Amino acid sequence: MSVLPVMTQRSSAAANKASEAATSNSATSATNGSSAEDIMNNFMQLLVAQMQNQDPTNPMDNNQLTTQLAQFNTAAGVQQLNGTVNSVGMLVTSMQQMNAAEWVGRQVLVEGDTTVSTAQGGNNQFALSVDQDASDVTVTLTDDAGNAYTGKLKDVKAGVHEYTLDDLSDFEPSDPRTVSDTNFTVSYSATNPDGSTPDIVSLKKSKVDSVSFTQTGAVLQLGNDETATLANVYLIE
Template structure:
């Protein structure tokens, strides 16, 4: 609650502005800056009409009090505007999440599916890298193949393919495998995130923000989606 300092008003008048009474233990809480402003202006008008012409009230203090009221009122309006913007953004996010239901999206994931001796994947680099490696592992965690990718001159997404063969050139069975990606630039590690395409099977709102339920079983937010492919 905003309290108005003494600027020539009587204690009774100040109590009315501040929402308190010196003769009672009951405190009336003001609900908004507008109510404070209305009371202040009403009492100010009364004070001006009744003031002694030979001893007028201090204009500088009056200006200071009015500035305080304007600041509180402005903050309330700013808060209301920000809340409206947040509500609008949340509504837009919910609509965007619903629109991708049933579509395929590109999101973080270290799985890769080998079908008909062919598989494709992507990774996201946080910066340029002169060395990029992709290790493919089976369900037991054994590395069955290591891929060396061309250098990347800038941050961004890099795609790669796998012919389904192990490090000895033997064709492996179709199925699900995992990948581990690493990257470096002049010996310094560069963050590399494996990406994979998933079908959006549902949209959940139980956390207060929309989350996509992917065919892999994981949950991701809209900000985690790198690409909507179809």
């Protein structure tokens, strides 16, 4: 009568060793394998080994099997999702590079200080970006000697805008356009009647000479040895 328990103990011990070996081998394979197919194969090998070597007096619990399957599906699903996200990311990067290459030879507005001139044939254009509607924008023109003149822009809507010196009004202390052959740097400020302060970004116009591609994205090569990323571009003309 004592034979059966001894055989059962030996069978159980053998099953445990086989299961441990299968688990170790599967864990090693899972570490080496990285694809969803590798994970699936390793899991199935482990499952078959466990079923073949299970103790007849203590078979695998169905609930335990269901839990393992659910965990496997979750892990495989996450890996598949990660693969999909990586593929989409590569596609987006490729499309951005293709689009950026088409910008060569075009004018772009990027963040930077602007200089205007009253000289004949000089640049009298300036641009800005405002994050909210502004009832009045004060434009300050400062010449090389430090003399400052202010002008007004009325009812500026949120967004990117381009202007010329002729669009300014209400100059103080005098009209700088009457000062010939003078260069001015341009700056901006605004405060609405309700007390809000619009955020204004000074923009300058540059021509795209070429485009280079780095690990962080496309870089535009502009005139005067300047560069800009796609995130710095406010408008393409």
